[in-house]
Amino acid sequence: AQKITQTQPGMFVQEKEAVTLDCTYDTSDPSYGLFWYKQPSSGEMIFLIYQGSYDQQNATEGRYSLNFQKARKSANLVISASQLGDSAMYFCAMRDTGRRALTFGSGTRLQVQP
Amino acid sequence: GAGVSQSPSNKVTEKGKDVELRCDPISGHTALYWYRQSLGQGLEFLIYFQGNSAPDKSGLPSDRFSAERTGGSVSTLTIQRTQQEDSAVYLCASSSNRRETDTQYFGPGTRLTVL
Numbered sequence: 603a604q605k606i607t608q609t610q611p612g613m614f615v616q617e618k619e620a621v622t623l624d625c626t627y628d629t630s631d632p633s634y635g636l637f638w639y640k641q642p643s644s645g646e647m648i649f650l651i652y653q654g655s656y657d658q659q660n661a662t663e664g665r666y667s668l669n670f671q672k673a674r675k676s677a678n679l680v681i682s683a684s685q686l687g688d689s690a691m692y693f694c695a696m697r698d699t700g701r702r703a704l705t706f707g708s709g710t711r712l713q714v715q716p
Numbered sequence: 717g718a719g720v721s722q723s724p725s726n727k728v729t730e731k732g733k734d735v736e737l738r739c740d741p742i743s744g745h746t747a748l749y750w751y752r753q754s755l756g757q758g759l760e761f762l763i764y765f766q767g768n769s770a771p772d773k774s775g776l777p778s779d780r781f782s783a784e785r786t787g788g789s790v791s792t793l794t795i796q797r798t799q800q801e802d803s804a805v806y807l808c809a810s811s812s813n814r815r816e817t818d819t820q821y822f823g824p825g826t827r828l829t830v831l
Contacts, residue, residue: 646825648822649822652817652819697818701764702766702818703775704820707758709758
């Protein structure tokens with residue numbers, strides 16, 4: 603069975619600094635996809651970035667990058683130059699080839715301080 | 717373009733009543749998903765539609781929960797004889813199923829409160 607673990611319930615970061623949000627996963631499927639979503643206080647889940655298990659390079663999308671270490675089964679999200687608007691819950695999720703559904707971690711609440 | 721929409725945004729009901737939650741996916745998206753987000757259980761998958769069929773309904777918690785999708789578009793999630801433990805935010809997502817990433821895009825959710 604798939605499992606996603608986010609060990610940081612809450613994180614603080616100063617504005618303009620970089621922050622890393624941890625995510626580890628467990629699956630027996632050799633082919634899978636990893637996703638990060640942002641959920642601001644408004645409640646909507648916003649897709650940020652995707653990493654495929656066979657991708658050779660770490661994914662990047664603007665200020666977001668994914669530090670993918672396949673052997674360690676980790677897919678940490680790095681946010682560079684934090685902004686006040688980055689304050690939100692962040693969820694790591696996984697989908698393997700056996701299912702279309704996403705399995706989510708418990709989330710990390712990030713607070714960006716001025 | 718328009719994103720995923722859900723209605724109502726909030727629903728308060730009494731224990732034992734039936735409720736219907738609606739999801740309108742992104743135009744052209746063939747796949748539609750329902751998830752539930754609650755404080756105790758986090759984000760849980762409920763059901764997945766491809767077109768009008770539901771090849772994966774493994775997450776529905778009981779037979780009080782059902783969902784349908786018509787015309788390959790709008791979906792309705794029905795909860796019969798609601799219980800207090802059904803209180804949660806119900807999130808709908810859709811995807812195009814055309815690319816390897818097949819990213820799911822979420823709606824704003826329906827907050828259900830069962831008194």
